Amino acid sequence: MMSSLRTTPLHAAHMAAGARMVEFGGWDMPVQYSSILKEHAAVRTAAGLFDISHMGEIRVKGPDAVSFLNSSLTNNASKIAVNGSQYSMLLDEKGGVVDDLFVYRTSDDDFLLVVNASHIEEDFGLLKSLKRGRVELDDESGETVALALQGPASPAILDRWIPGASSQLGHHQIKSFPWDLGTAWIARTGYTGEDGFEILCSDPAAPLMWTSLLELGESSGLLPCGLGARDTLRMEVCYPLNGHELGPDITPLEAGIGFAVDFTKSDFRGKAALMAQKAAGVPRKAVALLAKPGGAPPRAGYPVLRDGKAIGKLTSGVLSPTLQAGIGLALVDTSHAAVGNSVDIEIRGKYVPASIVKKPIYRKTS
Amino acid sequence: MNIPEQLRYAASHEWSLVEGDTATVGITDHAQAELTDVVFVELPKVGQKIEAGKGCAVVESVKAASDVNAPLSGEVTAVNDEVVANPALVNTDPYGKGWFFKMKLSNPSEIENLKTAGAYRTLIGK
Numbered sequence: 001m002m003s004s005l006r007t008t009p010l011h012a013a014h015m016a017a018g019a020r021m022v023e024f025g026g027w028d029m030p031v032q033y034s035s036i037l038k039e040h041a042a043v044r045t046a047a048g049l050f051d052i053s054h055m056g057e058i059r060v061k062g063p064d065a066v067s068f069l070n071s072s073l074t075n076n077a078s079k080i081a082v083n084g085s086q087y088s089m090l091l092d093e094k095g096g097v098v099d100d101l102f103v104y105r106t107s108d109d110d111f112l113l114v115v116n117a118s119h120i121e122e123d124f125g126l127l128k129s130l131k132r133g134r135v136e137l138d139d140e141s142g143e144t145v146a147l148a149l150q151g152p153a154s155p156a157i158l159d160r161w162i163p164g165a166s167s168q169l170g171h172h173q174i175k176s177f178p179w180d181l182g183t184a185w186i187a188r189t190g191y192t193g194e195d196g197f198e199i200l201c202s203d204p205a206a207p208l209m210w211t212s213l214l215e216l217g218e219s220s221g222l223l224p225c226g227l228g229a230r231d232t233l234r235m236e237v238c239y240p241l242n243g244h245e246l247g248p249d250i251t252p253l254e255a256g257i258g259f260a261v262d263f264t265k266s267d268f269r270g271k272a273a274l275m276a277q278k279a280a281g282v283p284r285k286a287v288a289l290l291a292k293p294g295g296a297p298p299r300a301g302y303p304v305l306r307d308g309k310a311i312g313k314l315t316s317g318v319l320s321p322t323l324q325a326g327i328g329l330a331l332v333d334t335s336h337a338a339v340g341n342s343v344d345i346e347i348r349g350k351y352v353p354a355s356i357v358k359k360p361i362y363r364k365t366s
Numbered sequence: 367m368n369i370p371e372q373l374r375y376a377a378s379h380e381w382s383l384v385e386g387d388t389a390t391v392g393i394t395d396h397a398q399a400e401l402t403d404v405v406f407v408e409l410p411k412v413g414q415k416i417e418a419g420k421g422c423a424v425v426e427s428v429k430a431a432s433d434v435n436a437p438l439s440g441e442v443t444a445v446n447d448e449v450v451a452n453p454a455l456v457n458t459d460p461y462g463k464g465w466f467f468k469m470k471l472s473n474p475s476e477i478e479n480l481k482t483a484g485a486y487r488t489l490i491g492k
Contacts, residue, residue, distance in 0.1 A: 020402070036428040037403045228402075228429060296406050297426050318428065319405045348408075348424070 008053035009145050009207045017224060025118025027054040029227050036228035040321040043192050043233055046221030047151030049213055050230055056120030056141040057200065058113040064133030065109045072130045072269055073103065074252060076262040080105040085172045085187060087260045089252055090123055091270030095277060096248035097255065099123050100240060104174045104187060112174075112185070112200075114146075116242045130269065145206035149213060150196030150233075153220040158186070158197055160216040161209075169197070181205035191230060193237030193360060232318050235327060236362035238288050244300060244315045245286055245329055253277055254331065256286040256359070284312065285337035288359045291326030291345060295352035298328040303346040304354075311336040314345065320362065326352065327361050367492040368395040370461055374480035376437040377489060378419075381461065387474050389438055392465040393425060393456065396490045401427040404456040409445040409467055416442060416469065418476050423466055425456065434466065438476045444468040 005028040014021065019030035030051065032039060042048045060069060069077035075088035085104040092098055099119040104112040115123045124139045131137060149158060155166035162177045165186060169175060174187035182203030190196040201209060214224060231241070240246050245255055251274060252261050261274065291298060298317030303310050312332030320327040328345060336343070339358050344351035373381045379397035383390040398404060406426040416422040421433035422442075445467045449455050455464040471477075481489065 031429070032402060035403050037405075232428060296408060296424070297428075297431070299431065319426075321428070 006054070008051055010051045010053060010210050013207070013210055014051065019224075019226060022227065024227055025054065025116065027117055029054055030224075031228045032226040033224045036226070036232060037321050039223050039225040039229035040232050042221060042223040043151040043194055043225060043229060044322055045152070046223075047149060047153040047157055047196075047217055048192075048223050048225035048229065049210070049217065050148040050150065050225050051210065052146045052148050052198070053144065054117035055146055056115040056117060056123065056139070057144045057146070058115060058120075058124055058127065059138040059140050060111040060113060060127075060135060061109060061138070062133070062135040063109055064135050065111055068131065068133055068135045069103065069111060070265050071132065071267060072127060073101075074261040074268055074270070075103070076265055077103060077105075077111070082106075082108055083173050083175055085174055085189060087257075089246075089257070089260055090126060091252070091268075091274070092248055093270060093273065094248075095251040095270040095273030097242065097246040097250055097252060098126060098248065100242055100246055100257075100260075102189060104185075106174060106176070106185065114198075119242065140202065143202045145201050145209065147199045147209060147213065148190055148192075148196065149199065149217075150190045150192040151194045151222075153217065153222065154194070154196040157213065157217040157220055157222055161213060162186075166197075179209070181208060184209065191239055192233040193239075193362065193364060194233075232321055235316050235318050235329065236320055236322055236360065238329060238359040238361060240286070240329075241316065250331065251277055251282075253282045254284045254286060282334055284331045285334045286315070287330055287332055287337050287339075287356045288361045289314070289328040289330055289343065289345065289354045290323070290357045290361055291328070291352050291354040293325040295326050295345075296347045296350075298326040298345050298347065298352070298354075302328075304330045304332055305344045305346060305351065306336045306341065311343065317345075322362050326354070328354070367399070367487075367490070368461065369483045369487050369492070371483045373461070373483065374437070374477060375483070375486035375489075376435060376480055378435045380435060380437045382437045382477075382480060384471075384477055387471045388443065388468060389440075389471060390465050390468050391437060392460055393434060394486070395460050396492065398457050398460045398464070401425060401432065401456075403428050404453045407449050407453045407456065407466070409450060410442045412442050412445060414442045416440065418473075418479070436469075437480060438469065438471055439473050440469040440471040442467050443470050
């Protein structure tokens with residue numbers, strides 16, 4: 001079975017570092033190097049480095065790239081400045097989420113879509129079938145090394161690698177930078193709720209970025225981090241994960257990410273279904289839950305109740321390493337979804353009290 | 367991997383320190399290493415009757431919940447409140463401060479069904 005899993009160019013480095021590996025979306029990936037709790041804390045207080053090479057990179061290029069993206073994806077690509085980026089979604093005709101993705105505009109008619117690892121082929125196939133006008137599509141996933149450098153010490157560490165780079169990147173901006181052995185596209189984006197960068201490079205020497213950054217960050221407390229910490233970090237800041245908060249049976253309106261849907265566009269895939277749902281009323285809403293400390297960890301699939309009646313289910317849950325309390329993301333009946341409502345999470349037959357709280361559950365104070 | 371000689375082991379990775387007709391129970395060093403960071407422990411109640419091979423406690427890592435089986439049958443006589451308050455003791459001291467509960471055995475002959483340290487070492491391939 002192991003042999004059928006895909007590996008990133010950094011696989012050997014992960015094995016050598018003693019990482020614990022898990023299957024994730026068809027890939028053999030590190031879930032942790034030292035400890036999920038230590039890696040989580042490193043990102044919140046210093047910095048962490050993640051191998052995200054399993055994620056897909058789809059290039060969309062040509063004079064009609066903007067109109068193609070606008071007809072295919074939910075958000076409005078014409079609002080992305082050159083060197084800017086935008087969160088968007090690819091829907092099916094029923095308004096369900098095929099994938100959520102980041103759209104980076106690297107030049108006037110050149111865009112890079114970063115998509116989820118388990119959906120690369122599906123997204124690429126679907127986008128090809130939707131192709132219209134003068135647009136070229138390329139799946140660059142195979143040759144790209146992608147790293148995420150996340151945490152408050154990230155700018156200082158990045159600058160040790162490429163002097164002055166951090167100050168040239170505003171929030172959500174992407175620019176290309178030459179380094180000793182190649183050229184990297186660096187974006188000030190991430191999936192942790194911390195300041196940080198995502199670094200993409202397709203040059204033959206790209207895997208060397210991993211060891212270079214780890215060495216340069218060591219004095220600042222930088223740790224290599226696995227998918228375990230990536231998941232706990234994103235839950236605390238309520239970022240959705242496709243397959244949990246998003247999926248073909250969940251619309252962006254239910255998922256609470258209507259901000260990434262531009263209904264003023266003339267058309268986009270799934271628009272009619274979303275308009276219909278909006279008119280009829282959204283039956284379920286994604287909410288964030290904060291449990292009373294001391295209870296068992298909430299987990300995906302656990303029922304959520306209000307006054308003893310089932311109102312929904314957790315889509316993700318964990319004992320928050322930062323807050324030291326159970327947290328969860330849940331899809332619940334809209335009539336019970338108000339912030340401030342008291343609910344219970346059913347864990348092995350016991351009710352653990354929780355409240356529906358404003359997102360994000362954890363927000364950086366500094 | 368620490369596998370103390372004086373303990374007996376269940377194939378489901380619980381250890382038992384048997385003294386007369388009582389036993390102290392916890393999970394092995396191998397089990398805690400496989401689980402990684404333990405963040406939650408749920409123990410049986412004092413007085414609860416438990417049955418060898420059946421789940422009687424829960425140990426949870428950041429990512430998953432796992433059942434802990436009773437290695438022997440009997441009645442729970444004491445539980446470790448300290449490990450409930452500080453679950454990381456399971457990682458740092460699995461055979462000491464990380465113990466789970468003490469029990470009075472109803473069928474001490476069951477001890478023969480548990481593995482010696484050597485047999486447990488073979489089982490986990492260490």
